[in-house]
Amino acid sequence: TALLTKLLQNALVVEKQPTMSSLTHRPCILKLTVGFTVTLRFLVNLPLFKCLLKVKPVFDKDVEEVKTMKGFRQFVFSENTSKLLDVCTPNGGLVAEFGHLSIKKGSKSRVNGSNESPIGVTEELHMIKFVTTLQLAGLECHIEASSLPVVVVCSTAQVPSAWASVMWYSLLSATQPTSLSAFVEPPPLPWEQLSQALSWQFLSAGDRELNQNQLDELKLKVVDDPDDLVHWNKFAKSDGPWIWINGILDLIQKHLKEIWRDGCVMGFVNKDKTRQLLQSKQSGNFLLRFSESNREGAITFSWVERSNGEVNVYAVKPYTKKDLSAMSLPNLIYHYSLRAQQRKTVNPLVYLYPDIPKDTAFGPYYTKQEISPINKDGYVNRQLISVSDCCTPPPSPPGETQMDVEDPLQAPLSVPSEELLQEWFPDVLDTTLSTSLPPIEQMF
Amino acid sequence: TALLTKLLQNALVVEKQPTMSSLTHRPCILKLTVGFTVTLRFLVNLPLFKCLLKVKPVFDKDVEEVKTMKGFRQFVFSENTSKLLDVCTPNGGLVAEFGHLSIKKGSKSRVNGSNESPIGVTEELHMIKFVTTLQLAGLECHIEASSLPVVVVCSTAQVPSAWASVMWYSLLSATQPTSLSAFVEPPPLPWEQLSQALSWQFLSAGDRELNQNQLDELKLKVVDDPDDLVHWNKFAKSDGPWIWINGILDLIQKHLKEIWRDGCVMGFVNKDKTRQLLQSKQSGNFLLRFSESNREGAITFSWVERSNGEVNVYAVKPYTKKDLSAMSLPNLIYHYSLRAQQRKTVNPLVYLYPDIPKDTAFGPYYTKQEISPINKDGYVNRQLISVSDCCTPPPSPPGETQMDVEDPLQAPLSVPSEELLQEWFPDVLDTTLSTSLPPIEQMF
DNA sequence: ACAGTTTCCCGTAAATGC
DNA sequence: TGCATTTACGGGAAACTG
Numbered sequence: 001t002a003l004l005t006k007l008l009q010n011a012l013v014v015e016k017q018p019t020m021s022s023l024t025h026r027p028c029i030l031k032l033t034v035g036f037t038v039t040l041r042f043l044v045n046l047p048l049f050k051c052l053l054k055v056k057p058v059f060d061k062d063v064e065e066v067k068t069m070k071g072f073r074q075f076v077f078s079e080n081t082s083k084l085l086d087v088c089t090p091n092g093g094l095v096a097e098f099g100h101l102s103i104k105k106g107s108k109s110r111v112n113g114s115n116e117s118p119i120g121v122t123e124e125l126h127m128i129k130f131v132t133t134l135q136l137a138g139l140e141c142h143i144e145a146s147s148l149p150v151v152v153v154c155s156t157a158q159v160p161s162a163w164a165s166v167m168w169y170s171l172l173s174a175t176q177p178t179s180l181s182a183f184v185e186p187p188p189l190p191w192e193q194l195s196q197a198l199s200w201q202f203l204s205a206g207d208r209e210l211n212q213n214q215l216d217e218l219k220l221k222v223v224d225d226p227d228d229l230v231h232w233n234k235f236a237k238s239d240g241p242w243i244w245i246n247g248i249l250d251l252i253q254k255h256l257k258e259i260w261r262d263g264c265v266m267g268f269v270n271k272d273k274t275r276q277l278l279q280s281k282q283s284g285n286f287l288l289r290f291s292e293s294n295r296e297g298a299i300t301f302s303w304v305e306r307s308n309g310e311v312n313v314y315a316v317k318p319y320t321k322k323d324l325s326a327m328s329l330p331n332l333i334y335h336y337s338l339r340a341q342q343r344k345t346v347n348p349l350v351y352l353y354p355d356i357p358k359d360t361a362f363g364p365y366y367t368k369q370e371i372s373p374i375n376k377d378g379y380v381n382r383q384l385i386s387v388s389d390c391c392t393p394p395p396s397p398p399g400e401t402q403m404d405v406e407d408p409l410q411a412p413l414s415v416p417s418e419e420l421l422q423e424w425f426p427d428v429l430d431t432t433l434s435t436s437l438p439p440i441e442q443m444f
Numbered sequence: 445t446a447l448l449t450k451l452l453q454n455a456l457v458v459e460k461q462p463t464m465s466s467l468t469h470r471p472c473i474l475k476l477t478v479g480f481t482v483t484l485r486f487l488v489n490l491p492l493f494k495c496l497l498k499v500k501p502v503f504d505k506d507v508e509e510v511k512t513m514k515g516f517r518q519f520v521f522s523e524n525t526s527k528l529l530d531v532c533t534p535n536g537g538l539v540a541e542f543g544h545l546s547i548k549k550g551s552k553s554r555v556n557g558s559n560e561s562p563i564g565v566t567e568e569l570h571m572i573k574f575v576t577t578l579q580l581a582g583l584e585c586h587i588e589a590s591s592l593p594v595v596v597v598c599s600t601a602q603v604p605s606a607w608a609s610v611m612w613y614s615l616l617s618a619t620q621p622t623s624l625s626a627f628v629e630p631p632p633l634p635w636e637q638l639s640q641a642l643s644w645q646f647l648s649a650g651d652r653e654l655n656q657n658q659l660d661e662l663k664l665k666v667v668d669d670p671d672d673l674v675h676w677n678k679f680a681k682s683d684g685p686w687i688w689i690n691g692i693l694d695l696i697q698k699h700l701k702e703i704w705r706d707g708c709v710m711g712f713v714n715k716d717k718t719r720q721l722l723q724s725k726q727s728g729n730f731l732l733r734f735s736e737s738n739r740e741g742a743i744t745f746s747w748v749e750r751s752n753g754e755v756n757v758y759a760v761k762p763y764t765k766k767d768l769s770a771m772s773l774p775n776l777i778y779h780y781s782l783r784a785q786q787r788k789t790v791n792p793l794v795y796l797y798p799d800i801p802k803d804t805a806f807g808p809y810y811t812k813q814e815i816s817p818i819n820k821d822g823y824v825n826r827q828l829i830s831v832s833d834c835c836t837p838p839p840s841p842p843g844e845t846q847m848d849v850e851d852p853l854q855a856p857l858s859v860p861s862e863e864l865l866q867e868w869f870p871d872v873l874d875t876t877l878s879t880s881l882p883p884i885e886q887m888f
Numbered sequence: 889a890c891a892g893t894t895t896c897c898c899g900t901a902a903a904t905g906c
Numbered sequence: 907t908g909c910a911t912t913t914a915c916g917g918g919a920a921a922c923t924g
Contacts, residue, residue: 031897031898033897034896034897034898035896035897116906155899155900156898156899156900157899
């Protein structure tokens, strides 16, 4: 029966832990007072146990840090109704679903009074345990199951940082024993390992991982160490790359899901490489890249213009979440206009790099808008378009509107290697070569 | 001393009752669990009383309806700390400020169980009383002060309805005794009286009342009674005009404050009158009017175009709050473009009716944007503009894009009277005649 | 099924604490 | 004073409840 006891002790597992709104609160991040759900599965599937076990969730049970770490916050489950319990069979397994769980600040709130904590609140790792006692044949057996570590936040503004902690912890624990105090002295991670996880983030946010070129580019922003190690404080702190990456993930999830998924967004390309790539192509080639400076996530397009021997590469002021909530990027590209003299306009975006007609690449995403100039109510239809003023042709008129701005994209040119060109965007190329695309819809 | 007692009984008044966020929760509307502040003033300003009186707020004290009206909801102040008290002198008067008040559902929540109430929750009128006892020379004197009726809501979506109730009640009580059960059988209001109140709403939301033309137009939407009486149910229910008016008030407050204040928005003009007005003017005249169909508040511009003998009046699809949050209406007017063949564009908006050059009227509100085509970061600047496709010149090409849509604005023409023209917009006319306006800023 | 009503909760802004 | 953390609450949407 000692064996049985042991078996039973490992029989209860936390199946999953989606928060109620799993899109924004990614799993393992709990917001104070906001409801979440946990499902438990009892691995020993004997009908015998049905409705026999009372399971109780306990927050931070036996967690050392709660008692010893200065400033460690304390939480408890909100409702004593948290004694929801019993094991029943919906279909097949013995499971218990804890709905409407939520936590609040504990009575003491913080260990040892004030918060002279060695770590930030989003680095504090907590844990939920589910306990039950099985009485069987005069034998009393205590069974516990614990969740992966969770981070508790009080505002959605803390979610990005919290998410970094969860990710870092899980990577650490894959290769070494890692405690809930991991962030008191957080070990570094090899880029090889971190980059994998970052790529998964893009898979999760936008259904597509990062390709090798994107990873290489990202590495330049993240790795600052001869041994390719990434240090937590450099990575996740307010001026580190994570906040920037997270902004881009957000942008993808909310506004670029389709075109990211289908590989239309090169995204991580620096200005030099952008120029290299575009300069080798005919006028009108453009590509999409994320802003390198904007911390909240922004995307721009760069395009090349050739006229009488001159080659210029431009980039529009990046579009943020707010901009894109007024119009989608494909529509925006479709309608983008440069305005020259006499209010004559032209769209400089012709080919998605490399040489893919833009309507071939973006046609599937254009939003069908009202087609007729006047709609049924008698109102004149309208659409938003993004417009820039021409600066090159004609040669700048005198005056302050055409100052000696230093445009990084207009620095000295160089010829890109053919290999470099082939490396980029193989799949978009594939699309062009192998697929016959649906006809482009007439927009107006 | 009986006189003194009487005097003291009337000595306590509720000074004002701003909610903590008075912009959205207009006074007299309380949202459950959301904090608000009430200031009490003690009219008998004797230093004698300083810090001698304990004042206690009580919700719905002595309100009959709480006991008798089926479905009437019950509320209590959230914190027992609501015994905040004392009278002190900040400067001059004896006042007590109750900060951080908030209410929650009472224990019984609803009178007589279920909610078979004869009135909607936003028609339920409640009241806050402040009570204190003064012991003076062996004499015990009970003093009370009560607020104006308040409506309790649980969601901001109920605020517009609640506001209608508050307004209606206050108008009713100006001319007749009105109880908290007023909405069980709400008396009608004379248009004369209601219109006054509506005009004040516009004053409050946008610093400018309605003029006679606007009131006349509004009357057509609101009054449906030979005696010019307005009936509550027709006015305030979901398909009544109040919701529509409230949407417009919201639009003004959030997006049109300046131009409404300065009289640039004619606003309430029907399509026929719009056509009459514009047809008498030169090509390029336009005016701003609110959508008559959109319930959430929307604004459009109508303009006149003359070409070879033909006169056409058009109106763009109305702009909603969401549209205007992407760009302001003055900027939108400045940049609005009709796109003809060859991507050549023209702005059909030239004169704000009557014949005021648009930059004279709207120049002060244009947002100065980045002027140079390329800004300091090297990015090409851009702006959003609203664009429509030309439909008149040239004569419609064959095909479905130019169907026989029935445009109410293109119905048979008639000549407007000169008087009609003079009536409208006297102040804008004045402006043109009497003021030398600031120079128009160059936008790009 | 449905409408009136309430709850939920993100995301931003403001307040608070140290 | 500045930064880290928490609270407040509008607004949209889902959930409730008879």
